[in-house]
Amino acid sequence: MKRSISPDYAIEIIPDGARIMIGGFMGVGTPERLIDALVASGTGNLTVIANDTALPGKGIGKLITAGSVRKVITSHIGLNPETQRLMNAGKLEVDLVPQGTLVECIRSAGVGLGAVVTKTGLGTAVAEGKQILELEGQLYLIELPIHADFALIAARQADYVGNLEYALTAQNFNPIMALAAETVIAEPDHIVPVGMIPPDAVRTPAALVDHLIERAK
Amino acid sequence: MKRSISPDYAIEIIPDGARIMIGGFMGVGTPERLIDALVASGTGNLTVIANDTALPGKGIGKLITAGSVRKVITSHIGLNPETQRLMNAGKLEVDLVPQGTLVECIRSAGVGLGAVVTKTGLGTAVAEGKQILELEGQLYLIELPIHADFALIAARQADYVGNLEYALTAQNFNPIMALAAETVIAEPDHIVPVGMIPPDAVRTPAALVDHLIERAK
Amino acid sequence: MDAKDRIAQRVAQEIVPGSLVNLGIGLPSLVASYVATDQGVYFQSENGVIGLGSRPPEGMEDPDLTDAGGGFVTAVPGAAAIDSAMSFGLIRGGHIDLTVLGALQVDSAGHLANWMIPGMLTPGMGGAMDLATGAKRVIAALQHQTRGQSKIVNRCDLPITSTRQVDLIVTDLAVFDYCDAGLRLIELMPEIGLDEVGSKTQASFVVAL
Amino acid sequence: MDAKDRIAQRVAQEIVPGSLVNLGIGLPSLVASYVATDQGVYFQSENGVIGLGSRPPEGMEDPDLTDAGGGFVTAVPGAAAIDSAMSFGLIRGGHIDLTVLGALQVDSAGHLANWMIPGMLTPGMGGAMDLATGAKRVIAALQHQTRGQSKIVNRCDLPITSTRQVDLIVTDLAVFDYCDAGLRLIELMPEIGLDEVGSKTQASFVVAL
Numbered sequence: 102m103k104r105s106i107s108p109d110y111a112i113e114i115i116p117d118g119a120r121i122m123i124g125g126f127m128g129v130g131t132p133e134r135l136i137d138a139l140v141a142s143g144t145g146n147l148t149v150i151a152n153d154t155a156l157p158g159k160g161i162g163k164l165i166t167a168g169s170v171r172k173v174i175t176s177h178i179g180l181n182p183e184t185q186r187l188m189n190a191g192k193l194e195v196d197l198v199p200q201g202t203l204v205e206c207i208r209s210a211g212v213g214l215g216a217v218v219t220k221t222g223l224g225t226a227v228a229e230g231k232q233i234l235e236l237e238g239q240l241y242l243i244e245l246p247i248h249a250d251f252a253l254i255a256a257r258q259a260d261y262v263g264n265l266e267y268a269l270t271a272q273n274f275n276p277i278m279a280l281a282a283e284t285v286i287a288e289p290d291h292i293v294p295v296g297m298i299p300p301d302a303v304r305t306p307a308a309l310v311d312h313l314i315e316r317a318k
Numbered sequence: 319m320k321r322s323i324s325p326d327y328a329i330e331i332i333p334d335g336a337r338i339m340i341g342g343f344m345g346v347g348t349p350e351r352l353i354d355a356l357v358a359s360g361t362g363n364l365t366v367i368a369n370d371t372a373l374p375g376k377g378i379g380k381l382i383t384a385g386s387v388r389k390v391i392t393s394h395i396g397l398n399p400e401t402q403r404l405m406n407a408g409k410l411e412v413d414l415v416p417q418g419t420l421v422e423c424i425r426s427a428g429v430g431l432g433a434v435v436t437k438t439g440l441g442t443a444v445a446e447g448k449q450i451l452e453l454e455g456q457l458y459l460i461e462l463p464i465h466a467d468f469a470l471i472a473a474r475q476a477d478y479v480g481n482l483e484y485a486l487t488a489q490n491f492n493p494i495m496a497l498a499a500e501t502v503i504a505e506p507d508h509i510v511p512v513g514m515i516p517p518d519a520v521r522t523p524a525a526l527v528d529h530l531i532e533r534a535k
Numbered sequence: 536m537d538a539k540d541r542i543a544q545r546v547a548q549e550i551v552p553g554s555l556v557n558l559g560i561g562l563p564s565l566v567a568s569y570v571a572t573d574q575g576v577y578f579q580s581e582n583g584v585i586g587l588g589s590r591p592p593e594g595m596e597d598p599d600l601t602d603a604g605g606g607f608v609t610a611v612p613g614a615a616a617i618d619s620a621m622s623f624g625l626i627r628g629g630h631i632d633l634t635v636l637g638a639l640q641v642d643s644a645g646h647l648a649n650w651m652i653p654g655m656l657t658p659g660m661g662g663a664m665d666l667a668t669g670a671k672r673v674i675a676a677l678q679h680q681t682r683g684q685s686k687i688v689n690r691c692d693l694p695i696t697s698t699r700q701v702d703l704i705v706t707d708l709a710v711f712d713y714c715d716a717g718l719r720l721i722e723l724m725p726e727i728g729l730d731e732v733g734s735k736t737q738a739s740f741v742v743a744l
Numbered sequence: 745m746d747a748k749d750r751i752a753q754r755v756a757q758e759i760v761p762g763s764l765v766n767l768g769i770g771l772p773s774l775v776a777s778y779v780a781t782d783q784g785v786y787f788q789s790e791n792g793v794i795g796l797g798s799r800p801p802e803g804m805e806d807p808d809l810t811d812a813g814g815g816f817v818t819a820v821p822g823a824a825a826i827d828s829a830m831s832f833g834l835i836r837g838g839h840i841d842l843t844v845l846g847a848l849q850v851d852s853a854g855h856l857a858n859w860m861i862p863g864m865l866t867p868g869m870g871g872a873m874d875l876a877t878g879a880k881r882v883i884a885a886l887q888h889q890t891r892g893q894s895k896i897v898n899r900c901d902l903p904i905t906s907t908r909q910v911d912l913i914v915t916d917l918a919v920f921d922y923c924d925a926g927l928r929l930i931e932l933m934p935e936i937g938l939d940e941v942g943s944k945t946q947a948s949f950v951v952a953l
Contacts, residue, residue: 126582126619127605129598152619153661156605179658180605188657197650197657200581201623201665205431208620212833213878214422215435215451215458221627221665224698234432234451236462241432245453257599262822268518269616270583271599276618280837295822301485302519303824304618306794308764308786308839319575343791343828344814346807369828370870373814396867397814405866414859414866417790418832418874425829429624430669438836438874441907474808479613486825487792488808493827497628512613520615521827523585525555525577525630 103263103307105315108138111286115139115251118171120148122207122252122278127153127180128160130271132255132288134314136160139253140167150207150249152200152274153177154184165193174247176200199227202244204277210246211280217244252282256305259289260298263307272304279305288314319478319512320524322532325355328503332356332468335388337365339424339495341471344370344397345377347488349472349505351531353377356470357384367424367466369417369491370394371401382410391464393417416444419461421494427463428497434461469499473522476506477513480527481520489521496522505531538678538707541724544569546635546676546705550576554632555625557581557666560604563635563676577611579631581622581662586614603662626662627669634670636663636701638677640691643718643738645700647675648693660696667697679706685737687711687718708732716741747887747916750933753778755844755885755914759785763841764834766790766875769813772844772885786820788840790831790871795823812871835871836878843879845872845910847886849900852927852947854909856884857902869905876906888915894946896920896927917941925950 112135115121125131140163147170154175155162164170165184172194178184187193198206205217218241222228232243254275257268265287267275279285287310329352332338342348357380364387371390372379381387382401389411395401404410415423422434435458439445449460471492474485482504484492496502504527536544539562547569550556557579558564567589570576578587580602587602588609596607610616617625625631640648647667650660667673677686687704704711709732710722718740720732729742745753748771756778759765766788767773776798779785787796789811796811797818805816819825826834834840849857856876859869876882886895896913913920918941919931927949929941938951 126603127601129582129601129605153659175659177659177661179661185657195657195659197659199660199664200619200662201627201669204619204623205429208833209435211837212422212829213437213836213838215437215453215456218426218432218435219627220430220432220699221668221697223668225664225696226694227660227664234460236432236449236460239432243451243453260822264822264824266518267616267618269597269600269610270580270602272518272616273583273619277620280833280839300793300795300819300823300825301483301489303826306824306826306834307822308788308794308834343812344810346791346810346814370868392868394868394870396870402866412866414868416869416873417828417871418836418878421828421832425624428628429620430627430629436836437908438877438906440877442873442905443903444869444873477613481613481615484825484827486806486809486819487789487811489825490792490828494829497624497630517584517586517610517614517616520617523615523617523625524613525579525585525625 103313105292105313108134108314111135111312111314112138112142115144117144118146119251120249122150122249122282123161124254124273124275124278125151125155125160126270126273128155130255130273130275131160132253133160134317135253135286135288136163140164140169145169146171148172150174150247154181156180157183172196174198176203204274206244206247207281208277210248211277219244249282250284252278252285254279254285254287256287256289258291258293258298259287259313260293260295262295263310263313264298264303265289265305265310266298266302267304276304279309284311285309286312286314292316320480320530322509322530325351325531328352328529328531329355329359332361334361335363336468337466339367339466339469339499340378341490341492341495342368342372342377343487343490345372347472347490347492348377349470350377351534352470352503352505353380357381357386362386363388365389367391367464371398373397374400389413391415393420421491423461423464424498425494427465428494436461466499467501469495469502471496471502471504473504473506475508475510475515476504476530477510477515479512480524480530481515482506482522482527483515483519484521493521496526501528502526503529503531509533539565542676542705542707545710546674549674549703550633552576555579555630557631557634557670559636559663561637563637566635581626583617583619583622584610584614585617586611623665626665629669629671631670633672633674634666635674635676636667638675638686640686640688640693641675641701641704642688642691645713646691646695647697647701648691648695650696651694663696668699673701674703674705675701676705679708680735685735687736687738689738708735711740719743748774751885751914751916754919755883758883758912759842761785764788764839766840766843766879768845768872770846772846775844788834790835792826792828792831793819793823794826795820832874835874838878838880840879842881842883843875844883844885845876847884847895849895849897849902850884850910850913851897851900854922855900855904856906856910857900857904859905860903872905877908882910883912883914884910885914888917889944894944897946898948917944920949928952
């Protein structure tokens with residue numbers, strides 16, 4: 102059984118300059134309370150790995166606006182003009198990665214593979230400076246695994262030991278990121294007794310989760 | 319909505335010499351009725367891709383005993399002495415692959431990746447004749463994707479359109495194989511109306527399933 | 536009916552019953568409303584749902600059920616929810632029968648550019664590179680011109696999205712595909728003449744009407 | 745208590761409360777019965793369950809809930825069912841705290857051989873190569889000798905399972921680990937003398953009792 106902790110307490114373990122994965126897709130399925138606590142803590146110089154930077158005032162958008170982020174590794178920033186403004190002003194480094202490559206690089210880090218071998222990005226700006234591999238007469242791009250110090254993930258429901266269940270499109274990157282960070286902090290909407298999430302419904306096994314965030318006050 | 323078909327009818331589309339993935343782990347979560355129909359059909363010269371060859375008289379073991387199989391790509395044959403006897407007699411080619419590499423090679427074929435880059439097998443007999451890749455000072459083995467013409471999979475439950483749900487350890491290779499074959503034939507224990515498998519419980523989306531086997535008589 | 540709707544309606548005719556289709560955000564998302572609901576067509580949204588439906592009833596929107604733009608959607612009976620690794624596994628693995636993508640430019644080689652305008656706008660590629668590379672069939676759906684400039688060009692000067700050739704281009708003026716001789720005009724949109732297409736297209740093309 | 749049970753009991757002492765443990769089939773599977781059930785230890789079985797439990801009640805066995813050998817098992821409260829890709833993702837990704845593997849031989853370099861005897865027996869590696877390579881900690885659990893031959897050897901002559909060095913060896917005679925000087929005897933099993941271990945071990949080792 103895990104003890105649940107407050108968002109503020111969880112965020113204390115994250116130092117300036119940390120490399121953080123944050124679940125969510127345009128702010129859907131994103132751990133808003135952890136993000137609020139992170140903004141409030143003043144922790145800065147972060148590298149954020151996420152599908153997108155959401156919108157101003159929502160999810161990761163709050164961290165961008167607060168200036169907490171030095172670098173973002175992401176697939177899409179089109180709905181957050183603030184991200185583009187900071188990038189153009191040289192205040193935010195943006196590393197754009199195709200979405201399927203991004204999720205697979207995170208997965209490969211989590212499941213102990215050395216690289217992702219993909220056709221996506223071949224012959225485009227994404228391939229610049231990267232190794233090309235020829236296999237059976239076909240060319241592929243070698244993309245390296247993406248690890249993080251912390252993963253902040255959102256879930257619909259956890260049980261007391263930390264098994265997680267997700268809902269609909271709020272799932273997105275969350276279960277993959279739970280594999281790829283040193284420390285995984287999960288913010289569930291609900292925490293239920295052991296046995297209420299049947300084994301077949303678990304999408305992230307408890308063994309991957311280090312900390313559970315307590316219920317919203 | 320799909321029409322359900324009989325095991326015999328399904329097996330008619332599989333020609334001699336076909337390359338077939340079969341779900342199951344020591345005969346658990348394996349499509350027994352399809353295997354029985356395949357044995358009865360007399361179809362031969364098959365290449366079977368599966369975690370193991372089960373036991374004599376169970377699951378894939380029936381195909382081995384019937385002499386239907388020319389080659390098996392698998393991780394374990396230790397519980398089927400018949401497989402070892404045929405192998406030693408030169409009547410069955412056995413390609414042994416580490417279990418994690420096997421499932422990941424099947425997945426890579428299914429999700430459009432060009433290779434699996436792994437440390438498993440490095441410096442062992444498994445690495446013989448294979449390409450080694452150095453990335454960031456680490457050595458990895460390059461393992462190629464494994465495709466099949468057909469995947470015969472077992473599921474606890476399907477709905478009328480072909481979404482699949484699995485149970486406990488009967489899941490194993492089934493959802494991964496459903497990604498990696500030209501034609502996917504699913505043998506569910508139960509077939510229920512659309513809407514009875516909630517979207518979050520689906521493990522194999524209907525779009526991957528070509529044929530559903532009708533209820534047992 | 537405005538230009539975008541005319542394009543969407545024409546693209547909808549390309550959708551085969553029983554197929555799995557991904558529609559990009561923006562113009563392509565309009566295509567869904569021109570596809571009959573009894574055709575067994577499933578729409579995949581790369582954020583993690585197969586079986587995307589229309590808008591939810593007012594007051595019944597679920598914040599955990601959205602499209603790739605973050606807008607509220609419904610799901611049809613038989614829908615499946617998947618994580619991003621599975622979603623892009625389906626895309627890259629060739630399990631999506633058709634994707635319809637918007638474009639800033641498409642060129643004579645069938646290359647699509649739709650993720651950045653250097654120095655001006657950088658939305659990022661999102662899922663477009665995987666879709667353009669991995670889907671079984673790719674349709675570029677775009678307005679023929681922007682500010683009087685042809686978007687059908689001999690060679691993209693914007694960064695391309697994939698080296699894989701698109702299969703079909705549908706604009707408000709015409710429909711093109713590719714043959715051995717390159718870009719080929721195969722259809723004029725209603726009330727559009729060949730001369731107009733010729734004068735408004737930068738790329739060379741052959742005609743096979 | 746026979747030799748196998750003594751080995752299993754000793755291995756059980758290495759299991760840290762709250763850890764995730766994979767036990768190989770055969771001898772290693774005996775370890776579970778020596779681990780207290782209130783220690784928050786979860787057993788993973790590579791066929792797809794985390795939270796493997798003991799034998800089910802007679803008549804209540806479920807054919808869909810088995811261990812890696814295909815035998816009926818139970819699952820503890822808080823168990824999770826996973827597919828083989830996730831199962832080996834956890835194994836190869838370093839999420840398994842400890843694996844206990846049987847062995848035909850272990851050598852001075854810490855290499856384990858446990859998947860074939862050329863010309864005699866070829867069970868195959870199953871999950872052993874991934875486990876030996878990817879788990880955070882690897883314990884080889886084996887009888888010290890077979891038919892009077894030492895299984896702790898200077899160099900495996902059987903095909904090895906991984907080049908990754910095992911962390912600990914537990915036999916019915918002794919416990920070894922590895923230090924800069926190589927194989928190191930760190931513990932004698934009850935009623936076993938140093939001379940006996942010396943005479944029954946082919947490999948050279950240093951002693952640090």
